[in-house]
Amino acid sequence: MQATHPDGLIPISMAMLSSSIVPGIDIYLKSSADSAAVLFCPAEDLPSFKRIEPLAREGVNKLFIDRSDRGKYQSYLRDNWEELLADESQSATNRMAVMSEVMRDVLNEEFTSGDTAGIVAASQSLARGSCQVIAQHPVVVNQLCSVLHHDYATFTHCTNVSFYCVLLARELGFDAEVQEEIAVGALLHDLGKLKIDERILTKPARLDEFEFREIQRHPSLGFEELTMRPDVTYGQLMMAYQHHERLDGSGYPVGLPGDExxxxxxxxxxxxxxxxxxxxxxxxxxxxPSTALAVLDKGDSTEFDSEMLHCWRHLIKAQT
Ligand SMILES: [Fe+2]
Structure with a gap:
């Protein structure tokens, strides 16, 4: 009889397992949401294809680990993400899931540390990985959406924005090198939020005037943090500083017109x-997606560049 687990489990994606890497963590399986978890792969075992494939065929995409193993799991992802991405047996969607998971995890830790050098270095390495996945596969936005997390944590938002930026830059015809530069800039674009009170960032109600002014400081704070760094390009710096500027001058922090x-x-x-x-x-x-597009459409040519918005709409509508 297989060992069962009482509780305290957290889900992980099936895509995070490879048949050539021993995870070093007990992995559990639940046959239904209410059923007890059984040990699927003990820490010291290899999760061979023989075990993984039948589950994948049955449509299982989630496994579980003990909450106390979260740190070990994060180390496993950090140490092995490049190998997991290189695994030919993994689908493009699974590779994006790996990349998304790793990006959120690494960014979370780096953002928490507040060490800008570490954040920039991690962003460069992560952007290389995500651009590689996107370049190798005909990635479409809805595939991407299905593997991305959609909470409001800053590191989740930056991860998602980075993926989206690469897709839009590619659609606009920017070359691979620029796509990667933009991917890094996107991971850093909200860096200034690290200096804003967390209670304001996560306030579950409309912001008052003071709080709104506080939030509006984040592009300048990000700029100040990144401007002296030799490893940040001018374009990346401008992504942090100007991503809330709007063509008609209605944006912040400066209210620049579109051509600037x-x-x-x-x-x-x-x-x-x-x-x-x-x-x-x-x-x-x-x-x-269509409601969000309708909101963006209201700012077509006034707030947002019409050609860029057209391309984004095309990317989203191609699959809805
Ligand atoms: Fe922002």
Missing amino acids: IHPYAKICGIVDVYEALTSQRPYRMPMN
Whole structure:
């Protein structure tokens, strides 16, 4: 009889297992939401294809680990993400799930540490991985959406915005090198929020005037943090500084007109709003893609660059 687990489990995606890497963590399986978890793969065993494949065929996409093993699981992901991405047997969606999970985890830890050098270095390495996955596969937005998390944590938002920025930059014809530069800039675009009171960022109600002014400081704070860094390009710096600027001058922190807003910041501005609208927020439920697009459409040519918005709409509508 297989060992069962009483409780205290957290879900992980099946995509995080490879038949060539020993996870070093007990992995559990539940046959239904209410059933007891049974040990699927003990820490010291290899989760061979013989075990993984039947589950994948049955449509199982979630396994479980003990909550106390979370740290070990995060180390496993950090140590093995490049190998997991290189696994030819994994689908594009699974690879994106791996990348998304790793990006959120690494960014979470780096953001928490507040060490800008570490955040930039991690962003460069993660962006390389995500661009590699997107370049190798005909990734579409709805596949991506299905594997991304949609909570309101800043590191989740930055991870999602980075994926979206790469898709839009590619659609606009930017080459691979620029796509990667933009992916890094997107991971850093909200860096200034680390200096804003968490209670304001997660307030489950409409912000008052003071709180709104506080939030509006984050592009300048991000700029100040990144401006002296030799490993951050001008375009990346502008993504942090100008992603809330709007063509008609109605944005912040400066109210720049459209021709003074860097193109990378315009790309970031569009997907930033789309991501925020389609994710859970402390004060509202996520919007569906077409409702979010309708909101963006209201700012076509006035707030957002029309060609860029057209391309984003095309990417979303191609699959809805
Ligand atoms: Fe922002």
